[in-house]
Structures are given as structure tokens and as C-alpha cells.
Amino acid sequence: MRLLLMGPPGAGKGTQAKVLAERLNIPAVSTGDIFRANVKDETPLGLEAKRFMDAGDYVPDEVTNAMVRDRLSEADAGDGFLLDGYPRTLAQVGTLDDILAEHGHKLDAVVALVADIEVLVDRMSKRAHTDGRTDDSEEVIRHRQDVYAAETKPLLAVYGQRDLLVEVDGVGEIDEVSERVIAALKSLTD
Numbered sequence: 001m002r003l004l005l006m007g008p009p010g011a012g013k014g015t016q017a018k019v020l021a022e023r024l025n026i027p028a029v030s031t032g033d034i035f036r037a038n039v040k041d042e043t044p045l046g047l048e049a050k051r052f053m054d055a056g057d058y059v060p061d062e063v064t065n066a067m068v069r070d071r072l073s074e075a076d077a078g079d080g081f082l083l084d085g086y087p088r089t090l091a092q093v094g095t096l097d098d099i100l101a102e103h104g105h106k107l108d109a110v111v112a113l114v115a116d117i118e119v120l121v122d123r124m125s126k127r128a129h130t131d132g133r134t135d136d137s138e139e140v141i142r143h144r145q146d147v148y149a150a151e152t153k154p155l156l157a158v159y160g161q162r163d164l165l166v167e168v169d170g171v172g173e174i175d176e177v178s179e180r181v182i183a184a185l186k187s188l189t190d
Contacts, residue, residue, distance in 0.1 A: 001026060001080045002105055007113030008148045010120035011170040012177060017084040019178045027076045031085035034067045065095045072099055088152045109188050110159040111181055113170030117145055
């Protein structure tokens with residue numbers, strides 16, 4: 001199965017990606033993990049990404065796309081994967097389509113975790129406090145929600161038009177949300 005996991009910051013994508021990848025026996029492919037691995041291994045792409053990350057800038061699409069292309073070419077992703085954090089822009093949707101076509105594959109589903117913004121702001125504020133992340137003020141958290149709404153949420157319409165989108169309530173215990181996702185995927189493939 002080839003899946004995308006989407007949703008606003010704080011919706012639980014990272015947590016669900018780990019749980020679902022294990023249950024579906026496919027690798028969870030997170031762009032954050034890809035960035036960190038490339039930087040740690042000092043790959044040419046990692047060194048280039050590090051320059052932007054150290055400056056506090058977004059890593060440009062061409063670097064991100066190349067890293068995702070490399071990662072999806074690895075043997076463990078041959079039979080499926082769960083992408084978390086990519087694509088984030090409409091341009092990246094086209095690149096992902098191209099990467100999949102190169103391997104003779106297509107997406108099976110796009111799971112969008114949905115939650116009320118106030119629940120997400122509260123969840124992220126508590127997590128920032130617990131983790132000691134003083135830089136994650138409510139203002140910063142709300143800004144991240146706005147950026148998601150402006151740049152990434154429009155991708156849901158694209159995948160909806162392709163009949164790949166399933167929306168799942170992302171609020172609740174981890175296992176409850178996981179069961180909702182599995183049920184939604186089953187309904188999509190039945």
C-alpha cells in the first residue's frame with residue numbers, strides 16, 4: 001500500500017505514521033527523518049539542506065524532491081510506504097506523481113487527520129510546555145496552522161478529486177484514531 005498521511009500541525013501525523021506503518025508492514029517515510037539522516041550522513045543533499053536549515057529557511061523543493069526520490073527508490077519502499085510531511089505544496093504533488101510513475105506505481109490513498117484548530121492549538125501548547133519548547137508560543141502555533149491552511153490544505157482537494165482522500169477524526173486516544181484510519185482504508189479498498 002502506498003499512502004500519504006496529511007493533516008495540520010498537531011493532528012498526530014508522526015504518531016499515527018509509526019503505528020500505521022507497523023500495522024501495515026510498510027516503512028514510514030518522514031521528510032523530517034530524511035532531512036536528519038542526510039545531514040547526519042553528510043550526503044551532498046544533506047549538506048545542501050543543512051545550509052538552509054541552519055539559516056532557519058525552508059529547504060527548497062528541488063532538494064526535498066531529490067531526497068524523497070532517493071528514499072522511495074530504496075528497496076524497503078518497493079512494496080509500499082506511508083509518506084508523512086510530503087507533499088506540502090501543489091508543485092510537490094506533481095513531482096510525487098512523476099516519482100511514482102517512474103517506478104510504475106500510484107498512490108492507493110491519502111489519509112487526512114482532521115481536528116478543530118482550538119483542539120490542535122491546545123494540544124501543541126501543552127506539548128510545547130511539557131517538552132520545554134518555549135519557542136512554540138501560541139502565536140507561533142497559530143501561525144503554523146495558518147501556513148498549513150494556505151499552502152498544504154489545498155492538496156486535499158486535489159486528492160479528493162482523484163477519489164483517494166479519506167478524512168479521519170484525529171482527536172482521541174492513539175489506538176482509537178489508528179482504528180478509525182484502518183477502518184477508513186478498508187472502506188476505500190472494498
